[in-house]
Amino acid sequence: MKFGIPVYPGSNCDRDVGWVIEKVLGHEAVYLWHKDRDLKGVDCVIIPGGFSYGDYLRPGAMAKLSPITEEICEFAERGGLVMGICNGFQILLEAGLLPGAMLPNKTLSFICKFVHLKIENTNTPFTNLYRKGEVVRIPIAHAEGNYTCLPETLKEIEENGQVVLRYSSPEGIVSEEFNPNGSLNNIAGICNKRGNVFGLMPHPERASEAILGSTDGLRMFQSIVEGVVKA
Amino acid sequence: MAKFLAKVFITYRKGILDPQGVAVEKAAHQLGFTSVKNVRVGKYITMEIEAETEEEVKREIEEMAKKFLVNPVIEEYSYQIEKVEE
Numbered sequence: 001m002k003f004g005i006p007v008y009p010g011s012n013c014d015r016d017v018g019w020v021i022e023k024v025l026g027h028e029a030v031y032l033w034h035k036d037r038d039l040k041g042v043d044c045v046i047i048p049g050g051f052s053y054g055d056y057l058r059p060g061a062m063a064k065l066s067p068i069t070e071e072i073c074e075f076a077e078r079g080g081l082v083m084g085i086c087n088g089f090q091i092l093l094e095a096g097l098l099p100g101a102m103l104p105n106k107t108l109s110f111i112c113k114f115v116h117l118k119i120e121n122t123n124t125p126f127t128n129l130y131r132k133g134e135v136v137r138i139p140i141a142h143a144e145g146n147y148t149c150l151p152e153t154l155k156e157i158e159e160n161g162q163v164v165l166r167y168s169s170p171e172g173i174v175s176e177e178f179n180p181n182g183s184l185n186n187i188a189g190i191c192n193k194r195g196n197v198f199g200l201m202p203h204p205e206r207a208s209e210a211i212l213g214s215t216d217g218l219r220m221f222q223s224i225v226e227g228v229v230k231a
Numbered sequence: 232m233a234k235f236l237a238k239v240f241i242t243y244r245k246g247i248l249d250p251q252g253v254a255v256e257k258a259a260h261q262l263g264f265t266s267v268k269n270v271r272v273g274k275y276i277t278m279e280i281e282a283e284t285e286e287e288v289k290r291e292i293e294e295m296a297k298k299f300l301v302n303p304v305i306e307e308y309s310y311q312i313e314k315v316e317e
Contacts, residue, residue, distance in 0.1 A: 057274075057299070057300070058302055061299055061302070062299075064299070065299060094302070100304060101302050101304035101305045103243075103247065103248070103250075103305060104250055104251065105250070106248070106250050107250075108250050108251065108254060146250075148247065148304070148305060149304060150304065182248070182250075
């Protein structure tokens with residue numbers, strides 16, 4: 001299977017994602033330069049974390065205007081699989097592929113730590129190898145992960161099961177106490193209605209090898225392969 | 232063609248928690264400015280625009296706001312336009 005990883009000026013998790021795809025999963029990863037329009041025939045796009053365009057104006061606001069992002073939007077509209085991690089999630093929100101927006105963390109600080117996440121929806125191409133309600137341990141590293149949206153949008157994404165991940169306790173309790181950034185309803189990751197676009201603040205690529213302290217993130221990449229290769 | 236100076240002010244929408252505004256308000260209170268309320272911290276963007284009329288400048292600003300300057304989910308904006316005499 002072939003994964004495409006767009007690289008914007010300021011992306012900094014692109015090689016980490018590439019490493020997991022190639023060295024850990026054993027699949028092909030190609031890098032997609034932000035000025036290009038060629039998706040190189042990939043089966044799935046993973047927008048990596050970092051600080052595209054220095055987070056100028058708002059995180060993701062500049063990257064949404066890149067030629068490669070336009071191509072990714074068209075790819076997603078055709079049903080292509082797109083996953084955005086951290087800044088990648090912010091880009092998906094700004095580009096309108098996912099509903100809502102990000103605010104600065106309620107603490108106003110950059111938070112970099114392992115968190116617990118409850119898997120709320122396993123019926124997606126990105127989470128099909130998890131158990132519903134399972135709690136996983138994956139790190140976050142962001143200053144703007146405080147997810148928000150209009151009340152009617154929140155109602156809609158909750159009812160449609162578009163909330164895929166929530167910040168929780170190790171036992172799976174979802175409450176304000178276990179919400180690191182102030183995010184609405186402890187939302188850590190959402191998908192679009194169709195289910196082919198997924199954005200999340202945690203970094204699964206940083207939790208895909210035992211040496212990094214957790215392998216809980218690996219199943220997200222394996223889920224994608226499972227869906228595409230077995231389809 | 233005339234030259235205009237546009238000033239665009241962007242803040243979080245009403246009802247959106249502005250953590251920076253809250254922090255600034257607390258600091259103001261701490262310093263004795265106890266009557267200060269509803270502090271909002273935002274962005275101030277200036278730009279020079281060449282156009283025939285002020286109407287044209289308005290259209291440009293509003294279009295830019297819609298396309299990328301402002302995220303309507305969380306932000307609102309206002310602007311002022313001045314003619315630049317050369």
